[in-house]
Amino acid sequence: MSWTGPIEAILDLRVTTTAAVGVFVMVTVVGLATLAIRRGRRRVIAVVSAAAVVAVVTIVAAAVLIDRVWRPFPDPLPRSVYAWSGVAVLAVALLAGRWFARGRDRARPAAAAGLLAAAAAVVLCAAGGINAVFDAYPTVREVVGRSDYRTVPFDAALAPDPGASPTPPGNWVPPDDLPDTGAVTKTAIPGMTSRFSAREARIYLPPAYFASPRPALPVLVLLAGQPGSTDDWLVGGRLTDIMNEYAAAHRGLAPVVVLADGTGSRLGNPLCVDSALGNAATYLAVDVPQWVRTHLQVDPDPRAWAVGGLSYGGTCALQLATTRPEVYPTFLDMSGQSEPTLGDRNSTLRAAFGGDAAAFARNNPADLLARNRYPDSAGAFVVGLDDAEYRRGMEQLAAAAGAAGMEVHLTELPGAHSFAVWSAGLEKEMPWLGHRLGLDVS
Structure with missing residues (x-):
């Protein structure tokens, strides 16, 4: 038996x-x-x-x-x-x-x-x-740490082929032996420029990445909350299920998803800026993109790149989209805060900005959206209908982003501040994101 x-x-x-x-x-x-x-x-x-x-x-x-x-x-x-x-x-x-x-x-x-x-x-x-x-560990499997997604070691086989000319997704023809699912690997992404001390990244590679030749795949840098880890989107966020389902409906195509470390530790909160708390902004906007373009075969064009996250990670995604739109012209802000915060404005100013309100404003999306235009940027805001702490701020930021010239939409889903909203939000936004990144070309 x-x-x-x-x-x-x-x-x-x-x-x-x-x-x-x-x-x-x-x-x-x-x-x-x-x-x-x-x-x-x-x-x-x-x-x-x-x-x-x-x-x-x-x-x-x-x-x-x-x-x-x-x-x-x-x-x-x-x-x-x-x-x-x-x-x-x-x-x-x-x-x-x-x-x-x-x-x-x-x-x-x-x-x-x-x-x-x-x-x-x-x-x-x-x-x-x-x-x-x-909703951090939805099933017994996650509670006991028994993942059911495919994993591969990070080795030379995943590196770019110097002699290859990657095919645009619309012209790529999947081979007969294409894997049914993508796979997850893990590796360190060092802070060469930022000197930010980051934990190991997790990377989802879609089925198309394992084909020969590979297509020119877009990239989604996806961030966890605070407290959080680079495993969170794999556990509570159902990342592999969502991406595999999308890939199955799109000839094996899906973004390469880089689960980068945006905090440096489980309880760390560097506010996604460069400060005495750590150069998190430079790490995510310089070190991570440079490393990915060097070590993985992806589309290097920033128009094929997006950044997203939940809670703190959503706040960080919008910060990067407003401070570095040339790096991340597309974003997903899921239940992000109305502004970068350590609990209140005064504490935030003292700890990260030396009391300089102008420096804070240069890193605060609401201030940046009020005075700048972003005609080439697009984003999705996602929040739970019962998220009393975050919903109003998200609605205000979505309106401000639209007024600043961004192509944005707001999705409100049943639930509060939990992975039930964030996993459902990512799944719901994948068709829009795939279209934005050029994956749904028939």
Whole structure:
């Protein structure tokens, strides 16, 4: 009997749906009840009350530390994240109360195992609830790190053929042995000019890249949010599925997608500018394009290049489109901020611009769109209908971009600030992007 089928079915289970969250809630209720119920009404009330106080104090202190003092993210965490975190702390506090208040539960192996299992179940469900807020790991497969996309090593076989004359996509004829799917590789893209310390990039290569001769493929530089990593678009963003589906409908053609590092670390926030926080702008606008043109066989014409991203990455994409339109005349801004920020304008000015408001304005898309014209640029704005923090700013920026001469459109999708919106947004925008980059020529 083969276990492959059942295992694959389990790995493909979605864990961020409404139904999944409902299961998490039910298991949490049962787990907390198991931890709380015991003989003696007074003792139950005392233990539950003490655990609840511990949970509330812990979460309030964490919220103040994270959102007011440390501020690793430009915006406060959603309340639902703190609610699920409080549930996890409550479970641990209840377990501690049962474990240390009296030795009876510890002395009975079955009771001890039941309590530990209940606490572990609540903590896991809380983690699942937080994951569902962002839709970061949509299935069990992503949760356990079992990717199902094709990978290839980065080696000489991927480099440009010096003697080849790449065929325009419209004239390219796919060979009979063209792969059904593209593949992902990873490699370092050094900051030769910027000296920016970047993490390894991930690169999606469409099926057409593995043909001989290769067509002249366009490039999409795609950025993650903050916190984030270059893996995020492969996991929560469903990048390979989206690109493979597009390629299947377009003779194996799709952009080469470079998942470049725009922050330098998971919690880093260099604001996509050149400053004491790191020369992120030069890295993304100079080092990355130069490296890609040298090490991969792509169309070097900037008209075949686009930059996009989610949240911080969307903000960065619009910054690059407004400060370096000759490099990136096409962009995708998904749930980007209304301006580059470390939480508030004063903190941003001090940390990245030495208090210089004029320097900030030279890197702020809203200011640049108000005083410049971009007749050769085009872009797509994508935001969730329930994204109260970002939606209004995105609508204003889309209007400003249109007034500045850009060819733009705004797509509003069901959902909030999560990968459910960003993956759906990328999928919805691919026909427009393919047309803009010259891939849908029949």
